[in-house]
Amino acid sequence: YGNVETRSLDALLSNLHKGMVVNYRCVASPVRKPGATSRQAYKLPPVVALSGHAAIEWWERQSNAGGLEPLHTTAHPLATVRGQQGSKDPAAKQRIQHARTQFDGTARVLDTELLREKITTGIGRGKAYGCGLLSIAPTR
Template sequence: TLTTRPLDALLDALQPGRTLHYRCVASPVRKPGAETRRLYQLPPVVALSGTAADEWWLRQTQTAGLTPTTHHSTPLDTIRGQQPDKHGHRDHNRIRHARTRFDGTATITDPARLRHTILNGIGRAKAYGCGLLSITPAQDTA
């Protein structure tokens, strides 16, 4: 059974300074420039892992209107598949998306940016389930 719920109440409660818990399974990548690709013989898109993936995530949170207070990353299995060509043949283009799950707490700095990110996702591979930012308000400790 599939159930959907409106996000309006959650999105309307986004306020600067509010602390929340987050989770996002993302496909962190870097797109080197043409000269760098030629010099180091790199592909157009390079999957990131470890510290490089963490640094990618921290840049994404800033763009999303968040300042992380804690964060933990967990590498997940790579998504593999084949994209069909214009004739529907499945052996045309291999698809690979490295995935990392990011969990932690953050403070909201820009509610409008955060709202946009929740509604539109982060990074690549959204069609494969990556980039969905899930949040929940943190309990006040005061």
């Protein structure tokens, strides 16, 4: 069926330092949750998927909160993932979908502890559907 290989991230994580420039990739589900007043006024759903420039702005906020300062970012949409959430009772299941965007680029490390946390815990929504995994590699 396939081969599985596990590699330790200890060497990479222990060598991170403030000011270091890294390449990154993250497939994420950039969304905004409008408040009740906005949802009612504009007839919006509870969660709005972002695309284009709005998705890049979302990524910049998330990466800054995760200890990275993006220097260069490219973003392109990927296929939406769909699934079901809820109990085993088919009537109680809720349909879920996550619009995905792949973010690639270079960034400067601002806070090594925050970055280590985001690498291990992920970014944004949809982690159970493969979203939010942040990968980094030192630039050469």
